[in-house]
Amino acid sequence: MRYEAAPVKPSTPFRRLSCLALCLGSAFATAPVLADALNVYTIRHHDSHDALYDAFSERTGIDVNVQEIEFERLLEHAEGRNRINDADLAVIVDAVRLHQATEKGLFDRTSSATLNERLPESVRHPQGEWFGFGQRTRVVFYDPRDVQADEIREYADLADPRFEGQICVRSSSNTYNQALLASIVAHEGEEAAEAWAQGIVNNMARAPEGGDRDQISAVADGTCNIAIANHYYHVRMMKGGDAEQRAAAEQVAIAFPEQGEGQRGAHMNVVGMGVMAGAPHRDNAVRFMEFMTTAPAQQLFVQDSYDYPVVAGVAPADAVTALGTFKKDTLVASELGEHLQTANEIFERVGWQ
Incomplete structure (x- = not known):
């Protein structure tokens, strides 16, 4: 080779x-x-x-x-x-x-x-x-001192007003967020997806900045209580040589949404x-x-x-x-692309930077 x-x-x-x-x-x-x-x-x-x-x-x-x-x-x-x-x-x-x-x-x-x-x-x-x-799955990391695991059973929970000022997440220009929102459009329709995105914007602890590791670290340092990120960023923080990132990763817990009976499974x-x-x-x-x-x-x-x-x-x-087993969403991945334009239009309308 x-x-x-x-x-x-x-x-x-x-x-x-x-x-x-x-x-x-x-x-x-x-x-x-x-x-x-x-x-x-x-x-x-x-x-x-x-x-x-x-x-x-x-x-x-x-x-x-x-x-x-x-x-x-x-x-x-x-x-x-x-x-x-x-x-x-x-x-x-x-x-x-x-x-x-x-x-x-x-x-x-x-x-x-x-x-x-x-x-x-x-x-x-x-x-x-x-x-x-x-x-890869896009899941939720949270501070177990301030958030209980049963408070995050589905992605819709993140849009609940009780989490106002508590969520850290990347920019809407990030393809991982675009795919996640596209999956919500595919499963629940455009109106529900827009309501979810608006709820996330309302609940942001800060304007979107940085990558997934930055969101996880922000939970650890108290900037927010909840972060949306891909699972492997947490694993890399735990396995990497950066002691500060490893310490941050050790402070957060992971939640896989949509795991109940009749629910679709975590976004893949x-x-x-x-x-x-x-x-x-x-x-x-x-x-x-x-x-x-x-x-x-x-x-x-x-x-x-x-x-x-x-x-x-x-x-x-x-x-x-070691992260645990979970139910995976079996939505055909190509459908995420089919709903990409709608997802980006929603991001624009709700002001998700």
Whole structure:
């Protein structure tokens, strides 16, 4: 595997995990060797992904070349500007971005019995534009000294006036918030979604600022009592080397909304891959995605990203498992993109900065 940072985003090459990859090579069934290449453009990368690409090369003989790239650069390519002639496979975080890439024509539709059989319908684009291989949930972190767990049973509770001045959350320009609101539109309709968003604005402790870690830290330092954030930010704070962030994470509790009987489950977002239109090694790209449905590949993909795996029988990383089990929303991820425009119009109307 060769890793190169894309010219638009200089970067230090990621650490190689060749020994682990060589050991994993024997875990996969023998397949014909294709002395060929696969060019992967990714907007996210973690150390264990090096071993993932190496294991695929070990199994198939296909040389994997990886470049980190900004999402905007992929959209330029899709629009016919600043073309990337060797692009085979794109790895994109978030259903909103996957929708935007699909709308621009970035992907080549893929038909694969393996992908359709092994991946849940909720993480597959209905027309095969892209396929999801990891999930993240957007949940609630709270100060257990001031908020009781049974006060947050559903996302609607966050809009209750009793939480006025107590909520910290990112800007409406954040795709994670856009996806969350789009899910509420999908489940409850535009009117209910707007009422929820207005309630959140009314309950904000401050104007939106910073990322998800900043929201969690704000609960710990008393700026607010409740934060909306993706689960893995809390895990990274706990597992990272920053003592201040770890201490902040230790002070908050987590609530998974929508867990009751008849409720839909906590909102889920997706990390997806798609074959890029005009891919010179299209078959290799499809083969890699099929490889991604194997248990060892799934485990590597989520090992240090702390996403939830999507293939049945594969467990999350231990640090994620420690958060507890919960019911997941099975809304098809592509529907989040379908309601994106409505969500953004709501954000504008309610004044969510």
